[in-house]
Amino acid sequence: MSRCAPWLLAIGLTPDLAMAQTSVANSQARAASAATLAAGQGDIGILAPLRYGLHEGIELSTHPLLVLVAPNVALKRRWVAQGALLVASRHAVIYPSGLYLVIARDGAGGVLPQESRVPHILSLTNEMLVSYEPGPRVSMTGKL
Secondary structure (H helix, E strand, O other): OOOOHHHHHHOOOOHHHHHHHHOOOOHHHHHHOOOOOOOOOEEOOOOOOEEEEEEOOEEEEEOOOOOOOOOEEEEEEEEEEEOOEEEEEEEEEEOOHHHHHHOEOOOOOOOEOOOOOOOOOOEEEEEEEEEEEEEOOEEEEEEO
C-alpha cells in the first residue's frame, strides 16, 4: 500500500479506496472503481470478479469462485467520464442460500448449526461509485 493508505483508512474510507489507489492495473482494483471495460473486452481473475464489457460504459461481472454455491451477477453502468472523474452505478443480485447450506455443519468449517433451516434468499445490492484517476497508476474510489 502507498504511504497515504493508512491515513485514508484512518478517516473511515472503504478498503476499496486504498486498494484502488495502489495500482489501477490491478484487476481487483479496477473492478472496484467506476471504470468499465471496453465493449467486447474481458477480464478474468481468481479472487477478482470475472468481467465482460457488453457495450461502451456497460460491464457485466460475476465472482467465479462463488457462482457454484451462490449464483451472482452484477451490472456496472458508467454515467460520467469527464477527464479524471468517473461516476458509475453497480447493481448486483446474489442467491446466497446455497452458500449458507455449505457452511451449515458441525465441526471445523461449520458456521451455522447442521440442523439450520436456510430460507431462500435473494440479495439485491445497488452502489454509486465515484472515481478520480489523475494518472495511469493512481485511482481513488468512493462508494455510496
